[in-house]
Amino acid sequence: MKSGILTIVLSTGLFFSALYLAARAGTVHIPGNQQDYQPVQPIAYSHRLHAGELQMPCLYCHFSAEKSRHAGIPPASVCMNCHTLVTATFGAVRAEEELATKEQRKPRTLVSPELQKIYDALGLDANRKPDPARTMKPIAWTRVYKLPDFVYFDHRAHVGAGVICQTCHGPVEAMERMRQVPDLSMGWCVNCHRDATKNGVAGKKVYASIDCSTCHY
């Protein structure tokens, strides 16, 4: 009889556990799955603004994506191509200009706190000129898309074949902060490779190998 009671107790426990787990099923990932990872970055850089609103091509900043394995995070010097002149948001600059006209003075240079971080990293002075007295300090971004060490993904092969960035990275142009869209599982990779071999990429016939050593070596 004793074992009968035990079975009932255990079954009840199991039932509630199952209920609890079922409720959280949407948010629980299997180990290693980082889908929807959206960490806070040291600089609140907005892809929505740059890639979406301003329609800058992805490869302008991530220039090594077509030449190297890694797409790379652009060096701060690339930011400075624009941000030597653009130091604050359009709205803030416009407001300052209007105020200056009203007060009949020269508009002050506004520097947004986020951009200031880049200037600090590069060791620039108030006029955004290199200041040898300041040390350069690299920016430590938090990596969002990360594959295990035993997987080798090659950006140049994909960009070269005409795969658009959004295929894997999702609607980056709509993201204020970067988020991992796919689950980066092997099944996800392989399905796309199968599909590409069958249907081609951007109307072009391609051969996307599904040999293990395409990615694992």
Add this chain to the structure above:
Amino acid sequence: MSADYKKYWRSLEEYEAGDALDEQAAEEFADTPLREGAEPGRREFLLAAGFTLAGAALTGCGRAPVEKAIPLLRQPEGILPGRSYYYATVCGGCSASCGLLAKGRDGRPIKLEGNPEHPVSRGGLCAVGQASILGLYDSLRLQQPMARGKSASWREVDEEIAKTLDGIRKEKRTVRVLTQTVASPALNSQIRGFLKGFPDARHVVYDVLSASPILDAHRQTHGARVLPRYLFQKANVIASFDADFLGTWISPVEYTSGYSEARAVEATPPRSAWHVQFESRMSLTGTKADRRIKLAPEQIPAALEHLAVRVARKAGSPVLPAAGSPVPLPDEVLDELANRLWEARGRSLVVCGLPGAEAQVLCNFVNHLLGNYGATLDIAAPSYQKQGDDRELTALVDEINAGKVGALFLHGVNPVADLPGGEELAKSLARIPLLVSLSPRLDETSPLARFVCPECDPLETWGDAEPVAGVTAISQPAIRPLGQARPAIESFARWSGNGASAHELVRSFWQESVYPRQAGQEAFEAFWKKSVEAGFARVRPQPMAVKPFDVQAVKPMSAGRSSTGKLALVLYPTPAMPDGRHAYNPWLHELPDPITKATWDNYASLAPATAGRMALQDGDVVRLLISGNAIELPVLIQPGQHEKVVAVALAYGRTVSARFANTGPKWLEQRPTPGPNGMIGANAAPFLLLKDGSVRYWRDDVKVTATGKRRPLAVTQAYSSLTVPKNLDPGGGPRPIVQETTLEALGTGGAKHESEPVMELWPDDHPFTGHRWAMTIDLNACTGCSACVIACQVENNVPVTGRDEVMRNRQMHWIRIDRYYSGPPSDVEVAHQPMMCQHCEHAPCETVCPVLATVHSSEGLNQQIYNRCVGTRYCENNCPYKVRRFNWFEYSRDDRLANLTLNPDVTVRSRGVMEKCSFCVQRIQDAKAEAKLQNRALRDGEIQTACQQTCPARAIVFGDVNDPRSKVAQRMNSGRRYRVLEEINTRPSVGYLKIVRAKKTDTDKEGGARG
């Protein structure tokens, strides 16, 4: 299987056992704690299973750790993360100064490759050169200068040295700079400039592996102290008297490349240089010889003498050297050699590695009579690879011991460990008022120095080299100095009052001294840039005051060379560890010696008959004693060695090797890697003899006594047997693993290899329509030098396992070189066979993997997927080629500096995972992506595996066999091509080209060469 297949054997046990096989060789796993038999009970199993589950559950918790991505603030042009770049530079491994391409990645060099454009080394690189990158990332390298044993700053050290030098100048005391051959003309000139400021100053050069007698002999015969450039590629008959030119002699990479060209049997027109080797021990060069004549060390000069007499007679020379010693050989042998040499006048080459200028003079005489000067020996544009002068060294040692030296600067030398009488010398050195060592590490000599001014690694600094006259090379840095070390050239400049950087010094030297020698019209800037990019420049050789051959120099050799009848000690360098400066390098210690296959030790080699007479076996420790000096070493029985010889490798027993005390995985049964003396091997340098202005590498009378102790050697030769265990194939004979043909057969087309038809079990449903990767290995070209082993180790992140693990057959090399003997142990023929994963079409490993961690790719690769592997080791057990390697442990990756050599394109494997040769799939993928990006097809030769790239003999060819124009496809169609174990129908992707033996001559003994 053909019945007349020659019997090969790999160890004496195997030879003596006949067809029976010793148990160890048949066993895949030599030593395993997990051997079945003592069955674990149900409880133990449940316990283990429970822990495993709990462990798995725990590791599954939580998210992956946060990883930072830190981009450069300003990215230099042309440097992209994840993309390799190459800088042409010069190898600092030895004074041969081969051309290098240093492969860099994300700011650090990760691999060295031969520079294919380089006119001297021609794209090859030896094992030492490949391994030398580890020197850059050696965490025990001195980071800053030292004064009186304590760390100091450069300013303090420089000031003190300058002050002391001032005093020495005033007191008119002697200043000496002792270096090895300085390959860099800029540094040489800097040292000259430094010494100019002193009344009595001299730059003394000595080489651990001395070529001084050759230079001395040329001073006598040609009036100039030159080292000829030996052009093996032009020779059709090669006679070598104890010169191991393929292994360690002067410039092995250059000579191997030339030798391989001289024996390219399939070239147009076909070449097959005939090579005879006189030697007393078994050298790498001896293993390739068509005729190997073993003589006692004192008989080799006599053989040369008698040869000289015969050649002189043929040439009708007025001078006949009197041969004082009795002929140590049957007359026919020397007659035949003289005939062959004479017939190949101007296309023959006699080289001599004997000590003493007398023998070298005779060698010059023979080459002169044969008209080889200007043809196969170039003394108009000579080699500068060895400049050492043993006579000056002797004088300096006397000066030091007499306390006459005021200041001594040491660069690239370790005299206490490398010279005889090291202990006495150490005492004298300590008395020198100003002893400055530029050694990058604390070795035997540098702690004695008042100041240690560590020099940079060659990859950290600017430099140059002129290996042969007219080929000047620039050594450019591949990384900034990792510590505070300073290039030697800067140090000497600083002490001469010049504060310029190495870059400025080398550049200004080139502007003044090299640029005027170039033939082009371009400005210096353009010339410099071009030379830096190419890594070398061809310029006019410095004019040499070479006189015509002076026959007066030929004198009879001094008599009294009769054998004492006792054992002679032969000291030799090994290709893996030619010089004690590399004793810090674990890769080189774990590299099996090309002939003995021993790792992590030196040993006393004895001929089988000698060992039998003395009742010694492999691993018995003996005591070698010559006039008060004694060392203890384990015995290794070496077939083919002369009976009166005990051979010991130099360059071992160095204090820097004490660092290996912690090498190898930590576990209960671990045995330490160093020997009882706390070091790797024992130093045999005290046995060297500095006599008559020449270092002698053999001693007459050595007393060998058994000590009763044992130290089994970590020898890999008996591992990985490809023979069939007797219980599986009772009637089976030897398998045709190594195959040979003869020149004669090759000429008549009879060499065509015919495969026996095999029954097909598998459906032929894998068409391989795209690429199909394959490899061919020319066994005739392979010298066994083992450069490929280290190249593969660097490229593929292969760990060092330590001596104990090697003894348990757990070394991790992806490519090994099997060495086979044939014939009786007293006089063996040798075959080298590189063996790596054969990428079988019907791979036995693939069918047994329960988790499909090893499967075939559509391009013919046998893929090993580490993340899928669960470590059952079934595949290893089922591999007939024994090429799979299992990670028994998490091999040490604690040294963060050494980890910088890791190739980021190859996964670092963890414990419990199988691994093996991947055909360098990372290089295939990289080349494919690059070709795709440029919208073109892959070119033949674009993908080179690491082993292929480094091979000085060009024995390995890799490519797409589906492309009929590819080199590999053509070599696959060669008549010499066969596949190993093709009778078991594994269909390997690796084809071997048979060894071509010269036709047996009448004078050849009909030994047991055919089994």
